[in-house]
Amino acid sequence: MDILRGDRLGKPAAEVSDYTTSIAADVNIVKPVIEINKAHIVMLAEQRIITDSDGALLLNALNKLDPNMKLDPSLEDVHMNIEAEITKMVGENIGGKLHTAKSRNDQVATAIRITLRQYLLEITKNLIALRRALLKRCAEHLNTIMPGYTHLQHAQPVTLAHHLLAYYDAIERDTKRLMNSYQCVNLCPMGAAALATTGYNINRIRVAKLLGFDGILENSIDAVSSRDFAVEAIAAMALSMTDFSRIAEELILWSSVEFATAEIPDEYASASSIMPQKKNPVVPELIRAKTTHVYGDLIAAFTILKALPLSYNLDLQELTPHLWNTCQITLNSTRMLTGLIQKTEFNAPRWLELVSKDFSTATELADILVRKFNIPFRMAHRVIGVLVQRLSSEGKTLRDTTPKLLAETFLRATGKRLAVKPSDIAEALDPIRSVKSKTVQGCPSPSEVARMAKERRKQIIADEVWLRKKTHSLKKAELKLCEAVEGLSKHALQKP
Ligand code: ARG
Numbered sequence: 001m002d003i004l005r006g007d008r009l010g011k012p013a014a015e016v017s018d019y020t021t022s023i024a025a026d027v028n029i030v031k032p033v034i035e036i037n038k039a040h041i042v043m044l045a046e047q048r049i050i051t052d053s054d055g056a057l058l059l060n061a062l063n064k065l066d067p068n069m070k071l072d073p074s075l076e077d078v079h080m081n082i083e084a085e086i087t088k089m090v091g092e093n094i095g096g097k098l099h100t101a102k103s104r105n106d107q108v109a110t111a112i113r114i115t116l117r118q119y120l121l122e123i124t125k126n127l128i129a130l131r132r133a134l135l136k137r138c139a140e141h142l143n144t145i146m147p148g149y150t151h152l153q154h155a156q157p158v159t160l161a162h163h164l165l166a167y168y169d170a171i172e173r174d175t176k177r178l179m180n181s182y183q184c185v186n187l188c189p190m191g192a193a194a195l196a197t198t199g200y201n202i203n204r205i206r207v208a209k210l211l212g213f214d215g216i217l218e219n220s221i222d223a224v225s226s227r228d229f230a231v232e233a234i235a236a237m238a239l240s241m242t243d244f245s246r247i248a249e250e251l252i253l254w255s256s257v258e259f260a261t262a263e264i265p266d267e268y269a270s271a272s273s274i275m276p277q278k279k280n281p282v283v284p285e286l287i288r289a290k291t292t293h294v295y296g297d298l299i300a301a302f303t304i305l306k307a308l309p310l311s312y313n314l315d316l317q318e319l320t321p322h323l324w325n326t327c328q329i330t331l332n333s334t335r336m337l338t339g340l341i342q343k344t345e346f347n348a349p350r351w352l353e354l355v356s357k358d359f360s361t362a363t364e365l366a367d368i369l370v371r372k373f374n375i376p377f378r379m380a381h382r383v384i385g386v387l388v389q390r391l392s393s394e395g396k397t398l399r400d401t402t403p404k405l406l407a408e409t410f411l412r413a414t415g416k417r418l419a420v421k422p423s424d425i426a427e428a429l430d431p432i433r434s435v436k437s438k439t440v441q442g443c444p445s446p447s448e449v450a451r452m453a454k455e456r457r458k459q460i461i462a463d464e465v466w467l468r469k470k471t472h473s474l475k476k477a478e479l480k481l482c483e484a485v486e487g488l489s490k491h492a493l494q495k496p
Pocket of ligand 1: 022076077079104105108312314316317320
């Protein structure tokens, strides 16, 4: 007999049960659902709601379940599959007690949180690895001068280390957002039952502790109907993917023959079926494209929630696959990007060549006029603008500026005379000197970038400590649950 529909509803048409089942996504929560059942049974026995002996029989059966068990879609979901399996193993007299004082509604919300927190820890670990890779490459390129861009036009010289550290900082904030979302995820809905708790004298705190949660979701209606924790996590991952996609875009651009400033590793590229010369940057292209799936997941999750009346509605079942999709894409993309960052070859001479043939130190030159000759910045900006216009129309670069040319331009633009020495302007014409002369906090000079990188190493260590603490506390709870399960089994054997 169908233990859910019983005599109340007949057997559903196959196409209806195919339409309503959540089995495809439930493969992500089989193990958590087994663990939740164990914690719940331990609590029911401790509270004398079921006998130790019934508890022991149920726990022994739960212990025998394989987390990779085959799930039958005609039973709707993993929750009913597990109950049906246990009932098959121990009979209805015992198996029929498994679902005392709980509902699929609190159970599914709890299971999703358990799987999600594992994903969050795993992704955090991988984000830390990515940050380590970025800091390593940063240390190698403290003196690699490159043009910094605004509007994708050469703006001012920076270093590749400075640019990579900008990536790092974005990823560090992404890690923080995931870590913050963990706090909201790691709360336990169990005991809310369908929506209104239960008349049995259950102990919600005990179940939460056995499952490694930091606390309970107190209001039972909120506990079964809220999925903001999932949206928050998806949003945090959507921001990570946005940062990955921007980095991927630059790696693609830099791999072009026009830039020729980076070469991605062969194993992250693909060939053309017709053009023998091609090396296509397919991994960064797919990071860029997969980001859009995550945005889709985010908007789908928001949209499912926005007009949903309290408390549980089956609409919530449709949100969960979006969560797993985002988690898996983000995890895989983090790993791909780490490999790319570790193994991409950056072409320092090419960067220098690009920055040496441009006007990217023009701001420096204007600033020197301000500092040395005490003229307003706006006037200096105008003079150098005229100079750039003249040089570029003659096919020259800023490097071709001479004191004579500058004085002439100054006279033409302002009607005033200026006595410039070569040493006055040398620093402003050399991109390397220009970068090294900067001293402001956060600037591209090698010493400042090295200082920033050193600070960030400390943050990595702090985040690793957080990760270890969370992992350890989940392991501890797992052991406690095992002990409680074993204790009850033994106890019951003595007093059958
Ligand atoms: N399969 C459901 C889900 O994933 C579990 C809860 C179903 N609850 C219900 N009352 N039909 O959300």
